[in-house]
Amino acid sequence: MKIIKSSLAISFFITIFLLVSCKNDKEDIIYGNQDCSDSTKTAGPKFNLVNSLVQQKCVNCHNQGGDSPNLNSTCNVVNYWESINRVCVINKTMPKAGPLSSSDQQLITDWVNAGHLYTN
Numbered sequence: 001m002k003i004i005k006s007s008l009a010i011s012f013f014i015t016i017f018l019l020v021s022c023k024n025d026k027e028d029i030i031y032g033n034q035d036c037s038d039s040t041k042t043a044g045p046k047f048n049l050v051n052s053l054v055q056q057k058c059v060n061c062h063n064q065g066g067d068s069p070n071l072n073s074t075c076n077v078v079n080y081w082e083s084i085n086r087v088c089v090i091n092k093t094m095p096k097a098g099p100l101s102s103s104d105q106q107l108i109t110d111w112v113n114a115g116h117l118y119t120n
Helices: 002-024 027-031 045-057 074-079 081-090 102-114
Strands: none
Touching (some): 045 074, 045 102, 074 081, 081 102
8 A cells, every 4th residue: 555655646646746847948939939029030031031021011911000900010920930831831821912923932842841940
Protein backbone atom coordinates (compact mmCIF):
# COMPACT_ATOMS: atom_id res chain seq x y z
CA MET A 1 0.00 0.00 0.00
CA LYS A 2 2.89 2.34 0.76
CA ILE A 3 4.32 1.68 -2.70
CA ILE A 4 1.03 2.63 -4.35
CA LYS A 5 0.78 5.85 -2.32
CA SER A 6 4.40 6.71 -3.13
CA SER A 7 3.85 6.01 -6.81
CA LEU A 8 0.74 8.18 -6.87
CA ALA A 9 2.53 11.01 -5.10
CA ILE A 10 5.47 10.86 -7.50
CA SER A 11 3.13 10.74 -10.51
CA PHE A 12 1.22 13.73 -9.17
CA PHE A 13 4.36 15.83 -8.70
CA ILE A 14 5.72 14.87 -12.13
CA THR A 15 2.41 15.87 -13.72
CA ILE A 16 2.41 19.22 -11.90
CA PHE A 17 6.04 19.82 -12.90
CA LEU A 18 5.30 19.11 -16.56
CA LEU A 19 2.25 21.37 -16.59
CA VAL A 20 4.15 24.24 -14.98
CA SER A 21 7.17 23.81 -17.24
CA CYS A 22 4.96 24.28 -20.33
CA LYS A 23 4.17 27.79 -19.13
CA ASN A 24 7.39 29.15 -20.63
CA ASP A 25 7.25 27.44 -24.00
CA LYS A 26 7.80 29.24 -27.28
CA GLU A 27 4.18 29.63 -28.42
CA ASP A 28 4.92 32.96 -30.07
CA ILE A 29 7.59 31.40 -32.23
CA ILE A 30 5.59 28.26 -32.95
CA TYR A 31 2.37 30.07 -33.85
CA GLY A 32 3.91 33.15 -35.42
CA ASN A 33 2.89 35.75 -32.86
CA GLN A 34 6.11 37.65 -33.09
CA ASP A 35 7.24 40.87 -31.53
CA CYS A 36 7.94 42.92 -34.65
CA SER A 37 8.66 46.05 -32.66
CA ASP A 38 12.38 45.18 -32.41
CA SER A 39 13.88 47.76 -34.73
CA THR A 40 17.15 45.80 -34.95
CA LYS A 41 15.45 43.14 -37.08
CA THR A 42 15.41 43.59 -40.83
CA ALA A 43 12.39 42.50 -42.83
CA GLY A 44 13.20 39.58 -45.08
CA PRO A 45 12.70 39.61 -48.85
CA LYS A 46 9.81 37.13 -48.86
CA PHE A 47 8.03 39.06 -46.12
CA ASN A 48 8.59 42.35 -47.98
CA LEU A 49 6.93 40.92 -51.09
CA VAL A 50 3.94 39.61 -49.13
CA ASN A 51 3.62 42.80 -47.10
CA SER A 52 3.66 44.88 -50.27
CA LEU A 53 0.96 42.65 -51.74
CA VAL A 54 -1.16 42.96 -48.58
CA GLN A 55 -0.77 46.74 -48.56
CA GLN A 56 -1.86 46.92 -52.22
CA LYS A 57 -4.70 44.38 -52.21
CA CYS A 58 -6.01 44.11 -48.63
CA VAL A 59 -5.48 47.23 -46.55
CA ASN A 60 -8.11 49.28 -48.36
CA CYS A 61 -10.65 47.12 -46.44
CA HIS A 62 -8.56 45.54 -43.66
CA ASN A 63 -7.44 48.64 -41.78
CA GLN A 64 -8.04 50.21 -38.38
CA GLY A 65 -11.78 50.77 -38.18
CA GLY A 66 -12.37 48.58 -41.23
CA ASP A 67 -12.85 44.87 -41.68
CA SER A 68 -11.10 42.55 -39.27
CA PRO A 69 -8.23 41.77 -39.09
CA ASN A 70 -6.42 45.08 -39.38
CA LEU A 71 -3.51 44.35 -41.72
CA ASN A 72 -2.13 47.87 -41.73
CA SER A 73 0.93 46.92 -39.65
CA THR A 74 3.79 44.57 -40.34
CA CYS A 75 3.23 42.75 -37.06
CA ASN A 76 -0.37 42.02 -37.95
CA VAL A 77 0.62 40.69 -41.36
CA VAL A 78 3.02 38.30 -39.61
CA ASN A 79 0.60 37.36 -36.85
CA TYR A 80 -2.32 36.73 -39.24
CA TRP A 81 -0.24 34.66 -41.67
CA GLU A 82 -2.52 31.65 -41.31
CA SER A 83 -5.67 33.63 -42.12
CA ILE A 84 -3.99 35.34 -45.06
CA ASN A 85 -2.86 31.98 -46.42
CA ARG A 86 -6.25 30.36 -45.88
CA VAL A 87 -8.42 33.04 -47.52
CA CYS A 88 -6.02 34.08 -50.30
CA VAL A 89 -4.35 30.82 -51.29
CA ILE A 90 -6.36 27.84 -50.02
CA ASN A 91 -9.98 29.07 -50.20
CA LYS A 92 -9.37 31.91 -52.70
CA THR A 93 -12.17 33.97 -51.12
CA MET A 94 -10.13 37.15 -50.74
CA PRO A 95 -9.74 39.81 -51.85
CA LYS A 96 -13.40 40.58 -52.42
CA ALA A 97 -12.62 41.87 -55.92
CA GLY A 98 -11.53 38.38 -56.94
CA PRO A 99 -8.82 35.84 -56.24
CA LEU A 100 -5.18 36.81 -56.38
CA SER A 101 -3.17 35.85 -59.43
CA SER A 102 -1.32 32.56 -59.21
CA SER A 103 1.99 34.46 -58.98
CA ASP A 104 0.67 36.53 -56.03
CA GLN A 105 -0.59 33.35 -54.36
CA GLN A 106 2.86 31.84 -54.87
CA LEU A 107 4.47 34.79 -53.05
CA ILE A 108 2.33 33.99 -50.00
CA THR A 109 3.01 30.26 -50.30
CA ASP A 110 6.76 30.83 -50.53
CA TRP A 111 6.74 33.03 -47.43
CA VAL A 112 4.57 30.58 -45.47
CA ASN A 113 6.78 27.64 -46.46
CA ALA A 114 9.88 29.59 -45.44
CA GLY A 115 8.46 29.93 -41.92
CA HIS A 116 6.14 32.96 -42.22
CA LEU A 117 8.48 35.14 -40.16
CA TYR A 118 9.16 38.86 -40.42
CA THR A 119 12.79 38.06 -41.18
CA ASN A 120 12.07 35.54 -44.01
